[in-house]
Amino acid sequence: MLKKQRVYVVHQFDAPVAKVFATLSEHENLSKIFAPAKVTRVSDGQGARNGVGSARKLSIPFTPSIIETNQVYVENERIEYKITAGFAPIKEHRGVMKFIDLGNRTRLEYTIVFKGRVPFIGPLVKAALQDGVARGLKKLKF
Numbered sequence: 001m002l003k004k005q006r007v008y009v010v011h012q013f014d015a016p017v018a019k020v021f022a023t024l025s026e027h028e029n030l031s032k033i034f035a036p037a038k039v040t041r042v043s044d045g046q047g048a049r050n051g052v053g054s055a056r057k058l059s060i061p062f063t064p065s066i067i068e069t070n071q072v073y074v075e076n077e078r079i080e081y082k083i084t085a086g087f088a089p090i091k092e093h094r095g096v097m098k099f100i101d102l103g104n105r106t107r108l109e110y111t112i113v114f115k116g117r118v119p120f121i122g123p124l125v126k127a128a129l130q131d132g133v134a135r136g137l138k139k140l141k142f
Contacts, residue, residue, distance in 0.1 A: 012106065
């Protein structure tokens with residue numbers, strides 16, 4: 001049986017929650033976090049450009065692209081998404097970005113859970129995501 005993997009990254013920004021949320025809710029800005037992946041918008045959401053139903057394509061060199069779709073969107077508080085199309089080495093994927101208002105600062109708690117499709121893939125993807133997301137968030141400037 002394949003074990004569920006959990007990536008958990010906490011990062012604090014010296015910027016108000018509205019500014020951090022506005023940046024990270026824009027699909028194209030996620031390329032900065034997931035480099036070398038290129039992130040492009042596929043469709044807008046219901047009621048808000050980046051709301052529920054909005055989708056993005058992640059293209060990583062030498063791998064098939066995947067589509068992620070927002071499932072939950074609460075402005076300045078929470079975004080939840082999952083892989084909805086394409087072939088990925090993982091399954092049962094769910095990403096959650098939780099934004100916590102600290103006045104002029106913002107705490108982001110970013111959790112990604114998934115299972116690998118075959119043994120040993122899950123831990124490899126987890127290690128890459130854990131390190132990559134943490135490094136990518138440090139690169140964001142406000």
